[in-house]
Amino acid sequence: MSEYPWGEATATGIGSHPGEDHVEAIRIVFGELPALPYLPELPARGVGADMVGRSASLLVELPVEVQPSGWRFTDRPGRDVKRARDHLRRDLDALEEAAQGYEGPLKIQAAGPWTLAGAIELRHGDKTLADPGAVRDLTASFAEGLAAHLADVRRRVPGATEIVLQLDEPGLPGVLAGTVPTASGFGRLPAVDPQVAAERLGAVLPAGAFPVVHCCAPDVPFALLRTAGARGISLDAALLRRRDEDAIGEAVEAGTALFLGVVPGAGGPLPDVGVVARPAVELWRRLGFPAATLASQVVLTPSCGLAGASPAYARAALAKVRGAALVLREDPGE
Template sequence: MTTTGLGSLPGEDIREWTKVLLGAVDIPFLAELPARPYGDMLSRAVAVLTQLAADLQPAGWRLTGGSDPRASLDQRRARSLLAEDLDVLEELADGYTGPLKLQITGPWTLAATVELPRGDKVLADHGARRDLAEALALGLGDHVAEVRRRVPGAELVVQVDEPGLPAVLAGAVPTASGWSKHRSVDGPGAVELLSLVTGAAPTVIHCCAARPPIEVFTKSGATGVSVDISLLTNSAWDQIALASEAGTVLYAGLVPTTGPLPNQEQAADPLIRRWRELGLDPEILKKIVITPACGLAASPSRADARARLDLLRKVVDVVAEAADNT
């Protein structure tokens, strides 16, 4: 069994966090530090959109369109920050071999968040959302190639963050006026665009929702799914069971991101108990990746976030012991 985090962490010191992550978890990752300007997950995605230009408005990121494809000052700043972070990773991971995870905002969450040049969300325009997904796929491929060049011993995994996809599927994303909702997207349509970003490297799709669309994730080519165990409904567990038995790796969010820190037995219990209730193979349980419930950017301090990461390996021991005794 292995451990990793889900991307975001508190504070602004990428160097210190990179040092920590190269030893604190089994699958280190390039941290997102949203306390920094242009350090949030959306800005990270905009930074890799080399085929599309965008600028930052009071309401968020907006495609600029028109005949001038040059990046705005904000987009150039986002790219510069990402390049600086990669410089730090290259330096500190010199000689590193093993798994290494990158995070990117998924095409549907981007489409439900980024605005068109004329206003409203990219989600409103079928052509624009495909263009956005294709640009994201191209940019992600270049990003993965760049990290492979800088850290040649790394076995890259890409985490695609899709917190907005359940709302897209349910037709719950508000229009610009706020008086109505964007039309829902069906499962095959969601798979079509999501599958564009799963080919650059083995991909785990992360969605902290009560009913994450697991079937959409697996049909899109994801090799893993990342969920908050505390939120899952019974129907979601049924999909998790099917996916796990089919070989999809479960990234189980067990350590809460805020509030009192549980002990390892308390943190592991929801997973172990439900696994036994469903009668699932204990050998599959041993292959699960243990994570925090979600990103740790909301942790009140670096020390608190570090304590939650340190707890992961203790949880692994408890889950492994339970698998052996099941």
């Protein structure tokens, strides 16, 4: 039996989709990616459908609202967080309908705690990231809300054999490097100690789900993510550098799954499946791992969300990564 929730030659998506028709987006996901479907996100719907607002709506007793500068904590829930929760509830209703009779793994996504801390402002206007105590409170609140969200998904989709939880942390490398701007934009917030970063990230990973961390920025902190408890790491293959490969090799050897982004999130005509699969095949060959493990330990995805694509491109991208994943089952030496 595989140590991963999915079977061989699996593909999935990152999360976001174009347009405003959530029912159609879910239908496309289940049609194009039957081995590992996911709950798509449609930020074009406006306030509360964006990554930060959607995830902030899961916070327990920490209401948020939209200010000209972005999301900010407030004293009581208002219309902004209500919109975010309404979007999510409608999405879950549609998921429940689309998943009737489905059996297999299911992926859901949420922004990670460090990305939220770097995006949500405190009531007085500074970013949450500037206050370690506020980060601690956000983490505890988010962990509670995320666990409740997962329980709701399991109830709605009883055929989900395992939930793959993807936490989106595009802001984490900046948090570690001390490059996140202050709320005013004139300064930079101090770098966070890697041990603290790992502890806070690990604190929101609930039991009973397969945790994956997605980071579509350069300098993915592979060792930190593994320390935090991530069992899969999702990244853009085009951003990988040879100097990353030692850390990737250590992660793979430890059993960490790789979700490799091999198709741009938007663009023109896509190459054939052999070209799309090539970054994964060549990486595996350079690392010296057995060809037989490639198709089970690597999942192919678009390089990032598809919100900026046309609906036709989004569908084609999902179909392409599904076809390219079948190539991983072939011997890379052939």
